[in-house]
């Protein structure tokens with residue numbers, strides 16, 4: 001993946017050649033300008049600059065974060081990613097894994113436990129009631 005300095009990114013600030021940086025990723029958003037739900041103006045205003053803060057302040061969704069990857073043309077020179085260049089992908093996929101493991105626990109253990117309680121609890125109640133009636137008769 002190519003590396004660019006911020007001054008190299010700054011040379012791409014026209015509507016037809018519109019680059020910006022988000023989280024150390026260099027993005028060419030020229031083809032995304034018209035599609036952006038937040039309008040093209042905000043992107044053009046930040047063209048050639050680091051738009052990380054603005055992007056985060058909006059609270060963009062997970063799908064918006066994934067969309068960043070589609071427009072990536074390189075990485076910012078000197079930017080240190082937490083793990084590796086794909087840290088963003090990893091952090092996007094992480095919640096999915098957590099959802100899956102929670103789902104497996106729910107699906108696997110809880111119903112068995114619940115079935116046991118559902119079966120024995122009424123028997124216990126009925127048994128206790130009958131014993132009480134026999135003893136007090």
Ligand code: HEM
Pocket residue numbers: 022027029032036037038039042043046051054055058059060061062063064065067068071
């Ligand atoms: C390549 C970079 C960007 C992508 C892929 C992107 C994508 C999106 C998407 C998919 C949405 C719809 C809402 C959501 O899913 O969160 C959105 C909304 C929006 N975006 Fe971006 N965006 C980018 C950069 C920016 C930047 C740099 C700004 C700067 C301020 C910005 C401002 C907004 C605003 C104001 C909205 C509308 C929020 C609303 O109406 O609730 N976006 N963007």
